[in-house]
Amino acid sequence: MPFTVVKLPAWSDRKDLGCHTGTISDAFLELWKAGKLTNARKEVERIGRMSNVISINGGVELDLMGQENAESAGTRRLSGIGGQMDFLEGACRSREGKGFICLNAVHRYKDGTLKSNIVPYFFSGSAVSVPRTMVQYVATEYRIARISGQTLRERAEAMIAIAHPDFRDSWAQYAQEHFQ
Incomplete structure (x- = not known):
């Protein structure tokens, strides 16, 4: 999803965009070839001192409170955290x-079954890569949820709204029981 998000400005009327990344990818090459990625307006190198920073990160799963797991499937390690916390804090x-965490609402297994990437809680052994206090926005294919500054109940409602429709009723029942 982050690759798609980075490509969008290449087709827009935006210009003189800046890039501050820990990992450069082919998506940025398209921006540069389109003449959009110039860093001409980049103020300084320290993320938090720049204005209007948009941080886009991918995630594995988020719980209804907005905590992010970006590195494991249960106890099985998928990756490391990398610079994600630096970019989220900078934003x-x-x-x-x-700061945005972008992910698909579900993962489809080979047999066709769906696993929600928005879960009521993390299972034992799952990593909490980013605490809920650092997550401002979460985007799925259904919409964007702004969760910063929200109560736990409001966060749960916002997360349920961007979950896959097949899981919304179950997560709403969980939220009703646990987030008074």
């Missing part, structure tokens, strides 16, 4: 900055 500190 939080940036004047008018926004």
Whole structure:
């Protein structure tokens, strides 16, 4: 999903975009070839001191409180955290900055069954890569949820709204029982 998000400005009227990344990818090459990625307006190298920083990170799963697991499937390690916390914190500190966690609402197994990537809680052994206090926005194919500054109940409702429809009723029941 982050690759798709990075490609979108290549077709827009935006110009003089800047990039501050721990990992450069082919998506940024398209921006550069389109003449959009120039860093001409980049203020400084420290993320939190730049204005209007938009941090886009991928995740494995998020719970209804907005905690993110970006590195494991239960106790099985998938990756490391990398610079995700640095970019999310930088966006939080940036004047008018926004930090996004982007993920598909579900994972489809080979047999066709669905596993929700938005879960009521993390199973034992799952990593909490990013605490709920650092997550501002979560995006799935269904919409974007703004969860910063929200109560646990409001966070749960926002997360349920961007979950796959097949899971919303179950997660709403869980939220009703656990987030008074």
